Amino acid sequence: MNNFSFYNPTKILFGEGQIAKIGKEVPENARVMLAYGGGSIKKNGVYDQVVKALGDRLVSEFSGIEANPEFDTLCRAAEQVKAEDIDFILAAGGGSVIDGVKFIAAAARYDGDPWDILTKGGKVIRSAVPFGSVLTLPATGSEMNSGSVVTRAEYKAKLPFGSPLLYPQFSVLDPVTTYTLPVRQVINGVIDPFTHVMEQYLTYPVGAHLQDRLAEAILQTLIEIGPEALAQPENYEVRANVMWCATMALNGLIGAGVPQDWSTHMIGHELTALYGLDHAQTLAVVLPANLRVRKADKMPKLVQYAERVWHITEGSDDEKAEAAIAKTETFFRNLGAGTRIEDYDLNAEVIDTIIAQLEAHKMVKLGEQQDVTPEVSRKILEAALR
Amino acid sequence: MNNFSFYNPTKILFGEGQIAKIGKEVPENARVMLAYGGGSIKKNGVYDQVVKALGDRLVSEFSGIEANPEFDTLCRAAEQVKAEDIDFILAAGGGSVIDGVKFIAAAARYDGDPWDILTKGGKVIRSAVPFGSVLTLPATGSEMNSGSVVTRAEYKAKLPFGSPLLYPQFSVLDPVTTYTLPVRQVINGVIDPFTHVMEQYLTYPVGAHLQDRLAEAILQTLIEIGPEALAQPENYEVRANVMWCATMALNGLIGAGVPQDWSTHMIGHELTALYGLDHAQTLAVVLPANLRVRKADKMPKLVQYAERVWHITEGSDDEKAEAAIAKTETFFRNLGAGTRIEDYDLNAEVIDTIIAQLEAHKMVKLGEQQDVTPEVSRKILEAALR
Numbered sequence: 001m002n003n004f005s006f007y008n009p010t011k012i013l014f015g016e017g018q019i020a021k022i023g024k025e026v027p028e029n030a031r032v033m034l035a036y037g038g039g040s041i042k043k044n045g046v047y048d049q050v051v052k053a054l055g056d057r058l059v060s061e062f063s064g065i066e067a068n069p070e071f072d073t074l075c076r077a078a079e080q081v082k083a084e085d086i087d088f089i090l091a092a093g094g095g096s097v098i099d100g101v102k103f104i105a106a107a108a109r110y111d112g113d114p115w116d117i118l119t120k121g122g123k124v125i126r127s128a129v130p131f132g133s134v135l136t137l138p139a140t141g142s143e144m145n146s147g148s149v150v151t152r153a154e155y156k157a158k159l160p161f162g163s164p165l166l167y168p169q170f171s172v173l174d175p176v177t178t179y180t181l182p183v184r185q186v187i188n189g190v191i192d193p194f195t196h197v198m199e200q201y202l203t204y205p206v207g208a209h210l211q212d213r214l215a216e217a218i219l220q221t222l223i224e225i226g227p228e229a230l231a232q233p234e235n236y237e238v239r240a241n242v243m244w245c246a247t248m249a250l251n252g253l254i255g256a257g258v259p260q261d262w263s264t265h266m267i268g269h270e271l272t273a274l275y276g277l278d279h280a281q282t283l284a285v286v287l288p289a290n291l292r293v294r295k296a297d298k299m300p301k302l303v304q305y306a307e308r309v310w311h312i313t314e315g316s317d318d319e320k321a322e323a324a325i326a327k328t329e330t331f332f333r334n335l336g337a338g339t340r341i342e343d344y345d346l347n348a349e350v351i352d353t354i355i356a357q358l359e360a361h362k363m364v365k366l367g368e369q370q371d372v373t374p375e376v377s378r379k380i381l382e383a384a385l386r
Numbered sequence: 387m388n389n390f391s392f393y394n395p396t397k398i399l400f401g402e403g404q405i406a407k408i409g410k411e412v413p414e415n416a417r418v419m420l421a422y423g424g425g426s427i428k429k430n431g432v433y434d435q436v437v438k439a440l441g442d443r444l445v446s447e448f449s450g451i452e453a454n455p456e457f458d459t460l461c462r463a464a465e466q467v468k469a470e471d472i473d474f475i476l477a478a479g480g481g482s483v484i485d486g487v488k489f490i491a492a493a494a495r496y497d498g499d500p501w502d503i504l505t506k507g508g509k510v511i512r513s514a515v516p517f518g519s520v521l522t523l524p525a526t527g528s529e530m531n532s533g534s535v536v537t538r539a540e541y542k543a544k545l546p547f548g549s550p551l552l553y554p555q556f557s558v559l560d561p562v563t564t565y566t567l568p569v570r571q572v573i574n575g576v577i578d579p580f581t582h583v584m585e586q587y588l589t590y591p592v593g594a595h596l597q598d599r600l601a602e603a604i605l606q607t608l609i610e611i612g613p614e615a616l617a618q619p620e621n622y623e624v625r626a627n628v629m630w631c632a633t634m635a636l637n638g639l640i641g642a643g644v645p646q647d648w649s650t651h652m653i654g655h656e657l658t659a660l661y662g663l664d665h666a667q668t669l670a671v672v673l674p675a676n677l678r679v680r681k682a683d684k685m686p687k688l689v690q691y692a693e694r695v696w697h698i699t700e701g702s703d704d705e706k707a708e709a710a711i712a713k714t715e716t717f718f719r720n721l722g723a724g725t726r727i728e729d730y731d732l733n734a735e736v737i738d739t740i741i742a743q744l745e746a747h748k749m750v751k752l753g754e755q756q757d758v759t760p761e762v763s764r765k766i767l768e769a770a771l772r
Contacts, residue, residue, distance in 0.1 A: 001626040003401025008394070014643060015389025098409070207623035209611060215602035221596045235591035240387040244596050253639075257400060257630070289587050 001208040002203040004257040011145045011170040014244065016236070018172050019049040019134055020091070025170045026054065026132065030088040033081055035062045035101050037093045044180045046136055050092055060084055062104075065093070068272060068279070071099030071152040078107035081129060091168075094185075095140025095192075100134045102148035102166045105129040119148055122163035132170040136298075137185055138243040139192040139280065141250025143171035151273060156357060158273040171246065175239035182229065185200050187335045188280030189242060190226035193249035194219060195283040198257040199262050200314040202291065202301050203368040208258045212304070215254045218245050219309045226335055263366035264290050267377055270357045277344055281306035284337040285344070289384035293376065295321055297369065342386045351381045390643040395667040396530045397556040400630065402622070405435040405520055411556045412440065412518065416474040419467055421448045421487050423479045431568045432522055436478055442765065446470055448490075451479065454658060454665070457484030457538040461500055467515060475517035477554075480571075481578075482521045483527025486532035488552045491515040504536055508549035518556040522563040523571055524629040525578040525666065527636025529557035537659060542743060544659040559633065561625035572767040573721045574666030575628060576612040579635035580605060580717075585648050586641040588677065588687050589754040593643045596691070601640045604631050605695050612721055650676050651750035653763055656743045663730055669684070670723040672732075672746055674715040675770035679762065684754065694744035696703050728772045739765045 012023050026032060032054060041047040051059065081089065081104060093099035107114040109127040116124050135143045143150065147162035180305045181189070201215035222245050226239045248254070267290075268282030277285070295302060298318060306312040307322035315323065329339050338344055355374050358364065366372035372380075399407050412418060418440060429431040437445065448463045461603070467475065467490060477487035493500040496515040502510050521529045528534065533548035565770075567575070587601035608631050614624045654668030663671075681688060685703060692698040694711035701709065714726050724730055741760050744750065752758035758766075 001401070001623060001630070003404060004402075005399050006399065007397040011391065011393040011643075013391050015387070018389060041677045113576045131625075206625070209627045210604065210607045210634065213607055214600060214634075217599035223601055225595060237387060241593070244387070246441065248600075254755065256398075257626075335457075 002206055002259070006252055006256045008144065008167065008252050010167045012144060012173060012247070013170060014173045014327065015240075016174055016176050018174050018340070019046065020053050022050065022112075022132065022134065022170070022172060023053045023055055024089065026057065026088050031084065031086050032057050032059045033062055033077075033084070033086040033089045034059055035065060035077060035089055035091050035097060035104065037063070037065045037067075037097050039063060040180075041092050041136060041210070044136070044177060045175050046092055046134060050134055051089065065097045065100040067096045068158060069096045069103070071115070071118070071150055074100050074103045074150065075107060077104045078114065080366055081108035086129060086338070089129055091131060091133040092136065094135070094137025095142040098135070098142040098168070099148040099150065099281045101131050101133070101139065101170075102142070102146075103150050103161075105131050106163065106166065112340060115152075117161055118157075118159040120153070122161045122166070125163040125165055128165040130169050133168045134172045134174075134177075135243070137181060137189065138173070138246035139185075139189040141193065141196060141247055143168060143173065144247045144251040149269065156273045157361065158269040159361065168273075173243050174217060175236055178239050178243060179234045180288055181233075184232070184278065184338070186229055187337050189246060190335055191280040191284050191332055191337055192224055193246040194222050194226075194266060195280070195287050196249040197254060198287060199261050199264060200258060202298055202305060203259040203261050203385050204298065205300050205304075206258055208379060211256065213260050216308050218249055218254065220333055221245050223309070224332060226331070230335065237269040259368040261368045263372040263377070266363045267354070267358065267364050267380060268356045270361070274353060274357060275344070275346060275350065281344065284332040285341055285384050286338045286380060288325055288339055289380045291325045292383050293330070293379045294367070294372070295325070340386050341381065341384050348385055351378060351385075354381060387594055387599075387643045392638055392642045393550070394530065394553065394638050395552045396637075398530060398559060399556060400559045400635065401626075402560055402562050404560050406439050408436065408518065408520070408556070408558060409439045409441055412443065412474050412476065416443060417470065417472050418443050419463075419470070419472045419475045420446045421449055421451060421463060421475055421477050421483060421490065423451045423483050425449060425451070426566075427478050427522060430522070430563060432478055432520060432563050435478040436476065436520055438550065440476070443670055446472070451486040453482045453540070454537040454544060454682070455482045455489065456694055460486050460489045460536065461493060463490045464500065467494035468593065470555070470694070472515060474506070475515055476518060477519040478756050479522025480521070483530040484521070484528040484554070485526065485536065486530070487517050488521070488532075489536050491517050492549065492552065501538075503547055504543075506546040508547045508552070511549040511551055512738045514549070514551040516555050519554045520558045520560075520563075521629070523567060523575065524559070524564060524632035525571075525575040527579065527582060527633055529554060529559065530633045531635040536653065542600060542659045543747065544655040545747065559629050561622055561629050565620045565626050567619075570639060571614055571724070572619070573634060573723050574664055576608055576615060576717055576721055577666040577670050577723055579606050579632040580612075581650060581666070581673050582635040583640060584673060585650060586644060586646050588684055588691060589645040589647050590684065591686050591690075592644055597640055597642065597644050602694050604635055604640065607631050609695070609717060612717070616721065645754040647754045649758040649763070652749045653740070653744065656747075657742045660739060660743060661730070661732055661736065667723060667730065670718040670725045671727055671770050672766060674711055674718070675766045677711045677714070677732070678769050679765045680758075681711070706758055725770075727767065727770050728770050734771055737771075738763060740767060757762070
């Protein structure tokens with residue numbers, strides 16, 4: 001087990017009706033900015049519940065945070081925070097809104113060019129406006145971590161940053177708010193956490209037996225309930241488990257003390273920034289191909305994954321690994337996600353472009369061994385083509 | 387899944403050499419009290435590492451916190467905290483020292499009779515001296531939760547309390563510090579977390595699939611590595627996993643959103659208070675008997691436990707449940723713990739006394755359904771006799 005430090009002070013309020021409790025979590029006399037996306041929270045009742053819970057506090061709004069939240073939009077929001085002397089930001093939405101609010105919270109307290117936050121990393125962040133979240137789209141885990149990913153469309157860039165100052169003070173997770181999600185978002189909400197776990201689990205063994213089993217616990221739960229989430233949109237129990245899996249997949253716990261990969265994410269970010277695929281769609285495309293190309297290096301964990309998660313007991317190690325990768329891809333496909341580049345009306349020509357962008361973003365030594373060079377990324381994309 | 391709130395702000399510094407980092411975690415100019423037990427930290431090098439890490443800070447000491455920390459001792463420590471104007475307490479030791487420091491931290495800031503903290507519960511706690519810990523005996527989980535148990539020998543009482551103000555600010559977990567633990571403590575350090583998990587897992591199903599699998603992950607890890615921890619005291623990997631299992635077993639995570647039992651603990655506390663058995667010894671005695679007596683109510687989870695944790699696939703539900711309970715008891719016995727009252731040179735005469743104490747401490751509606759009355763507790767003790 002590697003040395004680690006683990007710290008996660010976000011308070012989780014989980015369950016039906018918990019939005020009402022935010023009145024006790026937001027400071028009494030705070031001047032609040034309610035930040036959200038395209039307005040789905042006005043249709044599903046979340047907006048009304050939030051406004052009611054905030055009571056007499058002065059609340060201004062910032063709406064229109066996009067999927068893959070856009071740098072320019074967020075800079076405007078940060079200006080509004082400064083102009084209105086906002087004390088507390090409340091994000092209501094999915095991972096994009098929460099990621100966006102993390103950037104807003106940092107940018108509003110940053111004296112330099114906010115672009116620094118994305119290019120120089122979270123270390124430039126010395127202060128942030130406190131914020132909380134009401135999650136309506138479980139997937140990214142942003143509700144219980146201190147990381148974020150922001151897009152700058154003019155540069156075709158989608159870049160991660162983070163800071164210990166960017167944990168939400170609280171996050172409300174009410175599974176009922178997810179009943180009305182579009183099918184595509186439900187699919188994404190299973191594939192995204194599944195891949196988050198894989199990035200932290202499917203590397204090489206370091207004797208972290210507990211972390212391995214915790215990761216397998218989340219994977220097994222997602223495999224079990226993922227299809228049910230699609231089949232039974234208003235099954236509270238199923239939605240509750242999907243929601244809690246998504247949070248647990250990326251709150252730092254299963255990644256503590258183990259090597260981490262994240263190359264699937266970094267390659268996937270370029271696909272989103274260039275061609276607009278949903279984040280989880282890019283993961284469904286890149287992960288199986290990534291595991292195939294790097295199978296030899298990942299063999300011991302692939303075999304463990306095959307045996308424990310998919311109950312594959314027959315065959316050689318290589319056969320088990322191949323079978324487990326095939327099971328993974330079939331799981332994604334059966335949920336309804338395309339797992340090949342060509343499934344998204346793209347072709348081999350995109351590969352050069354993606355590689356060039358990875359190089360432009362200095363994503364040239366990816367993976368748990370920093371050996372996913374642009375050449376390896378190219379092989380992965382070729383394996384993901386059709 | 388039941389509604390829940392989860393909040394755990396303790397920072398964990400895990401791994402060899404991490405004690406050196408406490409210099410950055412304790413406030414710069416704090417006046418520190420270093421609290422510890424019988425002095426084993428002076429033999430295993432922890433004391434020297436701690437003193438070095440604290441650097442130039444003014445440090446006073448309070449030693450002699452007992453296993454099952456004693457009310458009178460802790461009140462003396464609280465007086466010392468007040469008299470010396472201590473800003474930060476550093477607990478170095480096992481669960482007893484950390485539990486003791488939680489009481490000291492609360493009592494030093496409490497104006498009334500400190501006995502209130504144990505009899506009226508944590509709600510009387512409005513403030514606490516900040517504290518951190520260096521854990522040397524993994525077992526109780528106290529290093530990453532806000533609960534504590536304190537003994538008052540003159541009343542033969544061992545009583546739990548807790549408060550959100552009593553999370554350690556940080557806890558250092560260096561597996562190397564556990565190499566020199568006596569065998570009995572290593573045994574206890576497997577059985578205690580195992581039973582903590584069981585108290586939160588082995589109740590009745592509420593559709594909390596993820597929590598169930600997380601609990602099973604800890605149980606499986608302990609079953610796998612428990613015997614190795616005894617056989618290979620200086621195997622870092624094994625000791626690291628035992629240590630992290632113990633913390634994860636009682637940091638609130640696996641218990642979030644599920645019913646909890648804790649009757650084994652409450653009955654066990656009386657055994658310790660009356661007859662001086664180690665805490666984990668009482669759990670090894672009470673848990674198997676408790677599961678046998680309440681088998682019918684716990685059947686669905688017992689069958690799940692049998693199948694998933696012990697891989698028992700043959701037989702009727704009842705046979706699976708019986709086999710799983712037998713496996714549990716054998717696991718404890720093979721580690722070296724007595725699992726019957728008579729193993730500790732006690733006999734049937736103690737049962738009346740224990741029941742009387744449970745009644746005196748109002749422990750008359752225990753368990754996840756509040757149906758473990760003194761009559762049920764008596765049946766459990768009778769089943770645990772020989």
